[in-house]
Amino acid sequence: xKYFLILSTFLLMLSCSTGKKTVDNTSANPYPTPPENLTPQxxxxxxxxxxxxxxxxFFKGELRQTDGKLTLFDCFTATTIPxxxxxxxxxxxxxxxxxxxxxxxxxAMRGFISQMQGSKNQLVASYLINMHEATxxxxxxxxxxxxxxxMGTSPDGIIVMINNDFxxxxxxxxxxxxxxxxxxxxxxxxxxxxxxxxxVTQYFSHTGTFDAAKSTIIVPTDKGAISLKKx
Numbered sequence: 050x051k052y053f054l055i056l057s058t059f060l061l062m063l064s065c066s067t068g069k070k071t072v073d074n075t076s077a078n079p080y081p082t083p084p085e086n087l088t089p090q091x092x093x094x095x096x097x098x099x100x101x102x103x104x105x106x107f108f109k110g111e112l113r114q115t116d117g118k119l120t121l122f123d124c125f126t127a128t129t130i131p132x133x134x135x136x137x138x139x140x141x142x143x144x145x146x147x148x149x150x151x152x153x154x155x156x157a158m159r160g161f162i163s164q165m166q167g168s169k170n171q172l173v174a175s176y177l178i179n180m181h182e183a184t185x186x187x188x189x190x191x192x193x194x195x196x197x198x199x200m201g202t203s204p205d206g207i208i209v210m211i212n213n214d215f216x217x218x219x220x221x222x223x224x225x226x227x228x229x230x231x232x233x234x235x236x237x238x239x240x241x242x243x244x245x246x247x248x249v250t251q252y253f254s255h256t257g258t259f260d261a262a263k264s265t266i267i268v269p270t271d272k273g274a275i276s277l278k279k280x
Contacts, residue, residue: 104175106235106243109157110185112146119143121156121172124185125236126192126213130172133163137174145180155183162215162235170214188261191242195266195277207252209266209277217244221252228252242266 111122119132119142132139137160146154157178162170197207210218211234219230230253232246242257251271258267266277 104159104161105237106159106161107157107238108160108172108174108236109239110155112142112154112156112180114146119146122185124189126215127185127187127190128213130162130170133171133173138177139174141177142174142180145177149180149182151182153182153184154180155185156180186261188264189239191236191259191261191266194280196280197275197277207275207277219244219246219253221250223252226252 108121108123108125110124113120113122113129115129118134119139121130121132122128123130132142134143138158142156142158157180158174159176159178160172160174163173164170192211192213195209195211206221206223208220208222210220212218215233215235217232217234219228219232221228221230228248228250230246230248230250232244234245235243236259237243237256240259240261242259244253244255244257246253246255254268254270256269257277259265260267264279268275268277
């Protein structure tokens with residue numbers, strides 16, 4: 050009888066422990082804060098492509114509603130980008146946008162650009178940073194032609210054409226080197242731009258520091274940092 054009681058008590062304790070439910074706290078925040086350091090591991094040129102999680106790219110601008118759908122007037126390109134209404138956090142953006150009485154509605158978020166049918170770009174929003182009343186600053190437009198003479202004698206030694214469709218063209222016209230590289234670009238933060246391209250070169254890098262107030266982009270390379278000024 051004694052052994053029976055001991056065995057019964059043990060089985061009861063075992064059943065209680067195995068039947069205990071585990072609380073999953075991860076569901077409390079479905080959009081976890083992305084890492085603060087989003088800069089690629091390598092800063093120098095000549096290293097080939099660098100992979101960065103697409104959802105970590107930075108976008109900011111004026112959130113607008115057109116024909117019942119949200120669009121983003123992007124501060125960095127001064128263009129209107131449709132927001133994918135079937136992916137990411139679109140429903141959260143739409144709900145918060147409608148609950149705000151302020152106008153215009155300014156938003157900062159992370160996401161990535163995808164192509165719609167007809168080769169039109171759309172933004173897939175993956176993480177909301179903040180939403181408040183504000184407008185874009187024209188000084189923050191990064192698209193256009195950027196030029197440097199810091200690595201050559203001619204003023205057109207290095208030209209970077211940053212396009213509003215998130216592509217760029219790099220032309221190097223130096224006495225010792227001439228090349229042309231095409232790729233895509235995205236912002237990592239207010240002051241950090243990411244260049245994605247396949248060709249290996251010592252004359253450019255995958256990241257640059259954007260100073261909107263001074264209208265400059267500083268790009269570290271294996272040949273030394275270059276300073277690009279907007280034309």
